[in-house]
Amino acid sequence: MLTDSGRETHATSSPTRSNRPSKRLGLIAFIATFGGLLFGYDTGVINGALEPLEEDLGLTALTEGFVVSILIFGAAFGALIGGRLSDRYGRRHNILLLSVVFMTGTLGCVLAPTWEVLAAFRFVLGLAVGGASATVPVYLAEMSPAERRGSIVSRNEFMIVSGQFLAFVINAVIFNLWGEHDSVWRYMLLVAVVPAIVLLLGMLRMPESPRWLISQGRHDDALMVLKQVRTPEAAHAEMAEVEALAEEEELTQVGGPIDLSVKWIRRLMLIGIGLGVFQQFTGINSVMYYGTQLLADAGFSSSAAIVANTLNGLVSVLGITIALKVMNKVNRRTMLFVGFALITIFHLLIGLSAVLLPDGPVKAYCILVFVVLFVFSMQGTIGPLAWLMLAEIFPLKIRSFAIGVCIFVLWIANALVALFFPPVVAAIGIAMTFFIFAGLGLLALIFTTQVPETRGRSLEELEDHFREKYS
DSSP states (O other): OOOHHHHHHHHHHOHHHHHHHHHHHHHHHHHHTHHHHHHHHHHHTHHHHHHHHHHHHTOOHHHHHHHHHHHHHHHHHHHHHHHHHHHHHOHHHHHHHHHHHHHHHHHHHHTOSSHHHHHHHHHHHHHHHHHHHHHHHHHHHHHSOGGGHHHHHHHHHHHHHHHHHHHHHHHHHHHHHHTTSTTHHHHHHHTTHHHHHHHHHHHTTSOOOHHHHHHTTOHHHHHHHHHHHSOHHHHHHHHHHHHHHHHHHHHHOOOOGGGGGSHHHHHHHHHHHHHHHHHHTTOHHHHHHHHHHHHHHHTOOHHHHHHHTHHHHHHHHHHHHHHHHHTTTSOHHHHHHHHHHHHHHHHHHHHHHHHHSOTTHHHHHHHHHHHHHHHHHHHTTHHHHHHHHHHHHSOGGGHHHHHHHHHHHHHHHHHHHHHHHHHHHHHHHHHHHHHHHHHHHHHHHHHHTTSOOOTTOOHHHHHHHHHHHHO
16 A cells, blocks of 8 residues: 555645546545435434324324334344345445335335335335445445545445434425325425435446455456546555455455354454444434424424424534544543433433423423433434444454444344334333433443443554453
8 A cells, every 4th residue: 555645745746637536536425425315314204204194194102113113123134134235246236226225115105005014115214224334334435545434434424414414304394384284294205215316326327346346356347446536556556455455354254153252252242232232222213213202292382393303413413523523532432431421411301301390391492402412412422433433343353243243233222212212201201211211321331331442553453452351
């Protein structure tokens, strides 16, 4: 690989040639992250659509939780299936397939005559969401040069929360314009067809991952792709590195369940699963999926609740933007501890507001403020940090297997929150529900003491450290 100084020297000597690959890489990232945008929109759009959907299809608290959570269960399996399809047929091929699945699932939901049919197509959408979560970041990472990989890959997380924010805004606009129509929820869901079409048409003109092409023995094709997103000299230099690394991974990627018999690997697996589970048990997606209903229960009118809920989407974008700027300047474990501490405090304040304040505008706005602060704290710390640490803590030998297991468990935890939040709130109320979240937050703080620090160390140094510490 060329050194950073070598890259800078080349860029100075040939700025036109250097800027062209950079623009091409930016276009590739923009198109591919429409998969992340769809991920965010399809998980967020149900938030504002639930009230009219309940009235139109006659949902109960239990069937409501099922309709919301079935997408997340689908995503868990979509992540497993999508990763395998991506390895076998290519990243670009898989993203093209996912765009078709996104469109099929969306149109099926829009035309669903009953909640059972809606749930079936929500599961199909979940397969696409899970597949996108497993494929798009890998595609971006393999297209990016090392010095830009972090910023390019993190664009996908930014597009996910932007998709949720967009869903909240569009829901608010459509509801306030056509809220008197029973089928207004169908218009909200239909909007997702547009980015799916953009993803399909855009990816038709995008190249395949050079890393995947090399793994298939298509070295000339891989070099052609690298020349699109690198200067010619950098493309040839990186080609040799990618070939060597692909050969190394082919020899070492033999990890699987048998490696769990090794104590230090088993310990890391439990830490990774804990990161995923406690990230979801903050209850962040109870707000992302049911925020409008939560605010209506707090005292807002239906139209005011759907507008107020857009604040959750806005602070999600702001929070993750700040997190990406400070993540490499603050120790990971410190950031985790502060995040869980803030979240636990705001959970307690939400619960106390629901218990102690009389019904009325003061109670409604207090709950809104504390919910918004909770969402901001979550997205500014634990939200992106858990995904980053999952990519850092596992050794090369079992990385694909371990991350796949942890993401599967994360999605299942997400689905359980989505499934049980409505009936739990209906049974015990807002206050007790958030007191439960606060209790889980205290357990997360204890768990944080077992999480290793990973900032400022290479992956090889971390592997040696974990083997020595946990053996």
